[in-house]
Amino acid sequence: MEDRAVAWLAARRAMLDPRGARPDRVLFARKALIETAFLAGLRARLDDAPLTGDYAAILEQVEDAARQPSYREMTARDETALLLYAGTYAALRLCGRDAPEFGRVIRQAVAGGYAAAFERVPYRQLDLLHTLYLCGIEHDPSSMDAVLPFTLLCRRPNVLKLTDRDVYAVTHTLFYATDFGLREPAWPSGFCPGEGVELLEALLVLAEARANADLVGELLCCLYCLGVADSHATDRAWSFLESVQEDNGRVAGPEGILHPEAEAMEADFRHWAEGYHTTVVAALAGLLERSPRRGEPPSPPTAESVPLGPHLQRAVTWLCDASLAEDHRAGLPGVTAAALGASALRERGLARPGLAHYAAQLADAAPSFWQEQGAEVAGEFALALHQADICCPSLDAYLRATAEVVASLDDVPADAAAGVRRLVGLGVLRPGAAPAVPRQAPAVPGRAQTGGRHAFPFQDAVSLCEARESYHLGQLAATVRVLVKGGWGLHRITRDAVAFLVAQQDAEGAFGYPASDDPAARGKARYSWTRSAVVALAAAVESGPAG
Structure with missing residues (x-):
């Protein structure tokens, strides 16, 4: 997978050069340049063999673009985009192609009191600290650990509520905090990396169910960064990426990855723009999969469920x-x-x-x-x-x-x-x-936690997400009941669905917030939702220790 993906990227490396881009595509080209450059930098860092062939061709293209004043001097003029340029410099440095003048401009921008100082969300702050580290600019690496408690990753998010943007925040937090698998962070008190693995595996189910190869690839990379190399989740994710990789090495991004105006772009550019990032991610997954420098996988977490008895x-x-x-x-x-x-x-x-x-x-x-x-x-x-x-x-x-x-x-x-x-x-x-009655297929209790090779039902995962988004509590409760009876009660997705459901209970004991001023409509909705919730919670209480 890695070789074919890198070959496709190398064959289209001219697309990375901002000098050849139309004015309205220059920023897009700069973003693609740093992401592809960083892939080459990680290849040099994770594999001691010299860069040759397609990787070398990509590096030459990156170095040629970065040596131009029209590129590197933008660091001093566009301080809010510091990471676009600093990331490219870091990649060159990792590949042994240090550019002293480029580095000097970056250091000057960092010391200027704004480029490295303005407010960033936590994972972007980690991005800054990680990039400065790779650039060789002095900073305290432990400051990365000080940011971790504020990240979405370490706040035990409900997987059903996470948007694609949220998932990218989780994956990039792990990339930077673990230095792509080369560093063991000082995790916040009360958080264990096994919880991160559980979260990633749950998000993988949702990403694959929606055929989002970009997220599947990033989540797979994160599992590798945490030392998880041989699991049902990594096997499924790898198989999925292999199934969607085209013969020429390209891996298409998810639907809607480009702005709707992209439909007016010429076909060759659109084809590249829709696939370059996901292809970079697929290549990175291949690189991390074969890297010998991963740590040991973390211990699985103890499943913690909401006590359901009082709610029921x-x-x-x-x-x-x-x-x-x-x-x-x-x-x-x-x-x-x-x-x-x-x-x-x-x-x-x-x-x-x-x-x-x-x-x-x-x-x-x-x-x-x-x-x-x-x-x-x-x-x-x-x-x-x-x-x-x-x-x-x-x-x-x-x-x-x-x-x-x-x-x-x-x-x-x-x-x-x-x-x-x-x-x-x-x-x-x-x-x-009675005549012969068809035998009932028994549930397999705990199969999601015992290392069995069963896959969480994709249709049910999507149903839960859709029900939460539309506030269809009846559908959500019915799906929870099916999952519990199917042996998936302790899976992270089911537990988060139950947690969402019980959070909709009001002070009187009824379920749901109709957001309506019509008494009849309110009563009908609450009665229906509560009936569905009781049936689902009854199944959950009977199946396990949550009650």
Whole structure:
């Protein structure tokens, strides 16, 4: 991968020269120049073999552009862009091509009281400190560690809330703080690098699910910087990059990487501009993968989950009370969900008043009502009544009639298997009287944490992100339930989804903030969201230690 990527970059190295760029593309060319130059600098730093072939060709192009006054003297005139020029100088220096006059201008700018002094966000401050270090400009390397506590990486961010820009802040923090794997930072108190690995692997799932090769490449590089070289995450990321690399070595960037106005650019330039950065990243991944200078991988972190019991208990209490005020069509699913939650808490008495109320209200309900409610709601309500020793004659009659129909079938469709098992569990259908029921594939508890080679479901990862962005709490809760039942309850993505969900609980115990002044709309939304949240949290409490 590295060789083909570097060959593609070298073949188009003329694009890096700002002198040949149109006025509106000069800044873009300067950015591409420093990023490609830095790749050559890291190659010289991580591999003792001399630069030859395509790497040497890139270096010659960089050196030729950087020796021109029109480039290096911009350091003194455009102080806000100091890192564009200092990074190029650092790369030349790493390659043994020091340019004393270029270095003098950079030192002068740094000492001028602004270029290295104006306010920067934390990861950009790390960029400055790292670049000055590579330029040989005196500064205290430990000052990098003083910046780390303020970075997004070390603040335990919720992965579902991170934008692409946030993810780049995380990856670049790791590049600079670890000096691309050559330095062990003094991590902030309470943070362990294993947490960083967990975060990177979760972000890799989301990046690959969205086919973003640029982020996949940067996240893979970060895992290498932390010493993680042989894991399911690195294997998947590497395979993904190989699958998207074109025959000529180019790796296309994600959709929208260029401004919409780029559509008006000539095809050759647009083709290069859309792919050069991701191709640089792919080459860097190859370089880091073969580097012998990585440290040991950190120990995995202990999964910390939000205690869910108190949240679920308050939600069950609220839902039971709210269900009593609903009509029976809306109220029955609510009280059934509350019963599921109470059962998970081993406090079935919480739901008993609601169960008794609806059992009495629906004692003479028509079979069509139960059919309308669906097998899952009717079955779970029946199970809750059975456990509470409460009788509902119309439901009992409906279940017996359903059992007779099932017994007459030659086989059971797969999508009806759960309902048939429920009938057997309720005692209304003898196991021997039922036709062959498709076997249920067992969940694999903890497979995400035991080193198994299963991949987190991409569709569910995207569903969680979309649900959070659109504030579709019902969709988010339903996806959490599926993931928990599938054995992914302790995965970072699922845990962060649960953390987001419980953060939407209000002081009364209901879930969701409708941001509406209409009382009817508010009540309907909160009732629906709370019902979904209770079902999801009940599954989470039953599956693990989070309760």
